[in-house]
Amino acid sequence: MTELIENVEKFIEADSNNSKDEVKEEYAYLEKGGFSSENFKIKIQGLPKFYGIVELKKLMNETLGLNVSKIKRLKQSSKWSFACFQNEEERSKAIVALNGYFWKGKRLTAEKANPAPDPLVRKRKQDEINQDVIDKKKKDMENKDQEERLRDVTTPCWRIPYDEQLLTKQKVIIDLLKKYENEIWLKNPARRSEIEAKRKLFNGLTFELMGIKSSPVTEGYRNKCEFNIGYDEFKELTVGFRLGKYNKGNICVVPIRTMCHVSEPMKKAVMLFQNYIRQSKLPPYSAVDYTGHWRGLMLRHSSTSDDIMMIIQFHPQSLTEEQLGEVKKDLIEYFSKEDAVACGIKSLYYEHVKKRLPGEEPSKPIHLMGPTHIVDSILGLQFRVSPEAFFQVNTKAANILYQQAIDLSEVKSDETVVDICCGTGTIGLCFAKYCNKVFGLDSVAEAIKDAKANAELNGIKNCEFFAGKAEQILSTVLERTSKDVVAIVDPPRAGLHMRAVTQLRNTRNVKRLVYISCNPDTAMKNFVDLSRQRSKTLRGAPFVPVRGVLVDMFPHTRHVELAVLFKREEEPESSNVASEINSQESKELKEDFYSFVY
Known part of the structure; x- marks a missing residue:
């Protein structure tokens, strides 16, 4: 009997050791050298319902003087997040700084958080334990080829006839624009009757949306x-x-x-x-x-x-x-x-x-x-492409998009074009022969070098390009322009910084604006801010959408390019409120501009 008990105890101990080894394996990545964001992690609780990762990171690094490496926000909860640090000292400092700190009316708490197990190791162990899962996966693989599954992920519309793809994309954008117009209707009581009248004229929209332009090539189009x-x-x-x-x-x-x-x-x-x-x-x-x-x-x-x-x-x-x-x-x-x-x-x-x-x-x-x-080549111009340069991924369709932007803009020979987020200068250089002067700006210095080289390559003399963030140097660039300015905005997927939108609103000689977006969903916030009624911040007259067009740059996917022409509302000549810019802000922007240029 004693021998039996001893054998059982040994079995239990061995099983316990095996379990510990299995658990240890899931965390082995922490000991394999190199920094892991899981080593020094904290859990922050009590966060406000609405906040952004960038906003929280700015609070921690700039306001509280911390050194957070990464913030992980779980989808199932917006009221708590993980934050990762480089070492134990920085983690401890963060816990002290955050505990009891009031942010957006909420009292924050922070505590140490355990590292997450390696998901690949855990998944492999689950598959080893549950043979039924493995068998089912094998069966699923037999039923649906992996390459076909990959096509479903990368080009989810590949089975749909191309004409139907175009109609679907157009409907999605129309529904999105209706949401934008509903918000404008709510924020501008004085314009409600005008909005309702235009909707009757343009089939539910307040401006003309021309038919979607198809891509000249639908297969192998990515460059x-x-x-x-x-x-x-x-x-x-x-x-x-x-x-x-x-x-x-x-x-x-x-x-x-x-x-x-x-x-x-x-x-x-x-x-x-x-x-x-x-x-x-x-x-x-x-x-x-x-x-x-x-x-x-x-x-x-x-x-x-x-x-x-x-x-x-x-x-x-x-x-x-x-x-x-x-x-x-x-x-x-x-x-x-x-x-x-x-x-x-x-x-x-x-x-x-x-x-x-x-x-x-x-x-x-x-x-x-x-x-x-x-x-x-786009629209007969030559463009050099470097490893890191932004260049439209569908060159043939880019010809259509840029020509549509030129046509939408109604640009005149005596006007100045300001190309915001100009990249390697492709849009601005395509506009050059239609206007008096082109000013381009972009935050990537290498892109500006390419833009200047592209101007020289094509023998174009009426273009100047400046390196710097739009929200920092746009105001000073606009001060160099002529009386009538056409702004071209082709920002990254996240859209244009609010400070840049404010400067466009508050610069009275910007008469028209063509906004090009590869992600219309995120562009809607910019559209609303361009169109909302005057305020203490947005002192200039609002821009009103007049005409738009869709260009399919991405066949077999759900993505599409949207270009919209905005015109500034008329305002009395006696009113100078739209052209006034805070002198201190203007001075700071000039200093930022010249630091980038020189």
Whole structure:
């Protein structure tokens, strides 16, 4: 009997040790070297119902003097979030600063939070325990091919006839614009009768929305693609698109051979690179244990010349400079061969991609061989494209979009065009022959260099470009303009900063504005602020939408470009309230401007 009890106790102890080992495995990533955001984490509770991640991060870093690395907000709760730090000292400092702090009328509390288990390890263990789950997944894989599933994710409308795609996109945007107009109706009581009258005239909208313009090409239209490197379902090293998410326990990479939006020259270049890394002695980077080297591949393809630029993303790990030199030398040798030339690979870059510390600048691509740029064409102009430059992903459709923007603007030869978020100057340079002067501004200094080079490349003399954030230098740029200004706004997906919108509203000589958006949903806030009635902040007369057009830049997806012409409402000549700008604010903006220019 005693022996039986001892055996049972040993069994229980062994089982307990196994359970501890399993739990430890889920947290092994914390001990594998390198910084993990899970090491020093806190939980912040009592947050207000409505707040933004950027807003909370600004409170912590700027107002409270903390050094938060990352904020994680769970979808199921808006009243608490996780915040991650670099070390225990910074975490403790944050807990002291946040506990009892009042923010937006709410008293915050903070406490230490345990790290999250590795979702991939947990998922694998669950699959090992539950064989039924594995069998079901295998059956599902047999029923639906992975490449087909990838097409459903990347180009979800690929099964729908193209004409039907266009009609669906148009309906979605019309419904979105109706919501915008409802908000304007609520915020502008004096204009309600006018809004209702216009809706009767324009089929439910207050302005004319012209029919959607189709893309000239619907297959292989993308001129830029970023590819993942990893293993497919058969454990073959693959270059393609990742299907699934790490936090769901799935990082399978699927080949892109059936992707309808990737061009054939790009597919050949991907296969060539895949063959290279399969022969390489260096392993691919692993998101599980942070080992390995090959991280990703970016390709840019000129629709004019068919030239391809290849940017290879590589994690150096602990390789010496001499060893890294050998990697670069090998890449140059391989992509100088006949097969690579036949694929159209003309330009080769190499980029170190590794986890950055807060405040650390990202690495820049290193040029290895061929020309430093490829050249593409829009509306008869030549544009050089660098590795990091913004360039519309569908070149053929960009011709239509830019011509529509010119037509919408009603620009005259004696007017000035201000191109806000100008990127490499494509829109402004296309406007140049229709107006007296073009001023372009963008926050990316490299893009401004490209814009100036593109002006020189095309022999255009009436364009000037400035580096700086729109909200910081727009006011001073506008002061350089002539009496009548047409503003062109083509911001990132998040939209234009409110301070820039305010400056447009308060600068009286901006008569018309063409707003181009690849994400109309987020653009609606800018639309509302441009159109809302005067206030202490928005002193200038509001802009009113007059005409709009949709251009399909992204066939087989749900995305579409929207361009809308806004005109400023008339105001009495005696009223100077719209042109007054706070002198102190103007002085600060000038200082910001000149610091960027000089």
